[in-house]
Structures are given as structure tokens and as C-alpha cells.
Amino acid sequence: xxxxxxxxxxxxxxxxxxxxxxxxxxxxxxxxxxxxxxxxxxxxxxxxxxxxxxxxxxxxxxxxxxxxxxxxxxxxxx
Numbered sequence: 001x002x003x004x005x006x007x008x009x010x011x012x013x014x015x016x017x018x019x020x021x022x023x024x025x026x027x028x029x030x031x032x033x034x035x036x037x038x039x040x041x042x043x044x045x046x047x048x049x050x051x052x053x054x055x056x057x058x059x060x061x062x063x064x065x066x067x068x069x070x071x072x073x074x075x076x077x078x
Contacts, residue, residue, distance in 0.1 A: 005076040011040035013076040
């Protein structure tokens, strides 16, 4: 499963999925708080941080090599 979490915080979404025994192939996170990102990265080092959600566009994804990533199966917000 491929997950996109907007306003990810410290990745409580990943914790919930882990506790529910949901298998996650790719977890893309949008977050700008550096301290929340540090906690998320420490607890879930495979998190793919995408940065500021307000900067998203097709060009953004192409520039950051995320344009050809797999489709998103689950979208989390907040």
C-alpha cells in the first residue's frame, strides 16, 4: 500500500497503520515542522519526506523525482 500523509506531524498515521498490521510499501509525508519531522524520521526512517504541501505541482514532483512514483492507495490528512 502506498500512503500520502498531508500535515503528517510526527507520523502518528504510520503508528496507527503499524498497530493495525497494515503493510505499507511507501509512506510519503508532507510536513514543515522540523521537530516533528525529526521524530517521524527517527521512528520511521523509510518515510519519504515531501516538504511543504503548498508547494506541490506537477513540476515539483518532476523536479524531486516523485512524478513516476506508484499511485496513492490511502490519503491521510492532519
